[in-house]
Amino acid sequence: MPREPLGWRDNLVVDWLLQDGWRMGTPEALLAGLGAALCGLGVPADRINLAMRVLHPQVFSLAFLWHPGLPVERREGPYSLLDSDVFLLSPFNDLLNDGASAIRRRLTGPAGSLDYPILEDLAAEGFTDYVALALPFGDGRHSAITFATRTDGGFAVPQLAVIDDALPVLARMVEIQALRHTSLTLLETYLGRQTGARVLDGKVRRGDGEVLHAVLWFSDLRGSTPLAESMDARCFLETLNGYFEAMAGAVLDHGGEVLRYIGDAALAIFPFVPDDTDATDPAPPRAALAAALDARTRMADLNTRRREAGLPCLNHGVGLHVGRVTYGNIGVPARLEFTVIGAAANAAARVEGLCKTLDETIVVSDAFARRHPGPWRDLGRHDLRGLDGAFSVFAPEM
Numbered sequence: 001m002p003r004e005p006l007g008w009r010d011n012l013v014v015d016w017l018l019q020d021g022w023r024m025g026t027p028e029a030l031l032a033g034l035g036a037a038l039c040g041l042g043v044p045a046d047r048i049n050l051a052m053r054v055l056h057p058q059v060f061s062l063a064f065l066w067h068p069g070l071p072v073e074r075r076e077g078p079y080s081l082l083d084s085d086v087f088l089l090s091p092f093n094d095l096l097n098d099g100a101s102a103i104r105r106r107l108t109g110p111a112g113s114l115d116y117p118i119l120e121d122l123a124a125e126g127f128t129d130y131v132a133l134a135l136p137f138g139d140g141r142h143s144a145i146t147f148a149t150r151t152d153g154g155f156a157v158p159q160l161a162v163i164d165d166a167l168p169v170l171a172r173m174v175e176i177q178a179l180r181h182t183s184l185t186l187l188e189t190y191l192g193r194q195t196g197a198r199v200l201d202g203k204v205r206r207g208d209g210e211v212l213h214a215v216l217w218f219s220d221l222r223g224s225t226p227l228a229e230s231m232d233a234r235c236f237l238e239t240l241n242g243y244f245e246a247m248a249g250a251v252l253d254h255g256g257e258v259l260r261y262i263g264d265a266a267l268a269i270f271p272f273v274p275d276d277t278d279a280t281d282p283a284p285p286r287a288a289l290a291a292a293l294d295a296r297t298r299m300a301d302l303n304t305r306r307r308e309a310g311l312p313c314l315n316h317g318v319g320l321h322v323g324r325v326t327y328g329n330i331g332v333p334a335r336l337e338f339t340v341i342g343a344a345a346n347a348a349a350r351v352e353g354l355c356k357t358l359d360e361t362i363v364v365s366d367a368f369a370r371r372h373p374g375p376w377r378d379l380g381r382h383d384l385r386g387l388d389g390a391f392s393v394f395a396p397e398m
Contacts, residue, residue: 011165012041013163013166013170014044014169016037021027028074030177032173038162039068043163044149046151047149048148050063050144051145052143052178053141053178055182056134056189058076060077062076063075063076091116091118091144092144095134095142101134105130106154107119107128122148128152128153128154129151129153131146133145135171143171145170192258195259204329205329206330206332208329209328210326212324212327213271213324213325214270214326214366215270215271215287215320215321216320216322216323216340216345216351217266217267217270217318218345219247219266219317220265220353220355221264221354222315223315224332227239227312238365243299248261250291250298254270254294255287256287269325269344279322282371282372286372293398299361315353316361318362319363320350320362321351321368322365322368322371323367324342324344325341325342326342347365347387350387351365351384351393354382358393360379362396364376364393366391366393366394368394369392376394376396378394379393379394
């Protein structure tokens, strides 16, 4: 006869999930606590693997592997994994995509079945029993969790009952972790790491913001209009993405924050700390120039590949300026943007505009050059459209 469910009040794993599990700030902490709770109840879990589905532009899942007494290991599942035998021949594929809700395999003895490659590996490591369970989410997607033991005879029925009865609550806890990760990922991807953190900290109302000093980066792709007219939309988007990987990728790798893409241009900042009201810290200018030089190298590598493929080379410009800006929410209540505004942001765009005029890839303002030792090549004084007076500008001699 079917067993009677334990009932949540009798299940101490459920009790732990409801009392403490929901407080866990990371999936690692949740899995570590779950493993400890199971072991404390005498459930011989020697390995727990959680595959958590997430919404992310680069990965479809995050995997967390727990062993008693060891830190939880975190691994990312890129979309390319979905087409690999590692995934297609795994229990996770059956649980996540083929509608299976539970898979159990004995790994030793006459009843042993090693019909998945991972089971052969686990049997070789001394595991005796394996259970994989789906964790359904409210949106119809599934995550999954597996349990393995080295105990002779494997899991006992009452031990599996403890796990099975806790699944609905565990699924909700994992879904909370997945939603939290998705929210942070989307904010970081579409707003930037620092800007996303500010939004999560509660700066969500129109007008929320602060005044700060920053290095302003403005970059642009030269000749994009004829380039767009000479190829179909798909090829042009691939070209733009390759260009942005070189430019914005350099900004991010050197600690900058990309605030927005404006067609084929990008606006980024390397902020000074709020207490540095005179912008004297050498770190932001050094990082910004290092990023600009790195971007130039990446563009040279990109153009080498384009020439080898018979494609035209891409030309770019980067303008760097230092000034005070307002960093916050602007727009209408139904559609806000967290960005920087002020004369300094406009000046950075105008400085970059001189790259084409002066046939340079990097042009910096006097305000920037005074905060970086260079060496610099003086490009003279020039009028910047929309700004009063002539401005001294420089190019790096490196």
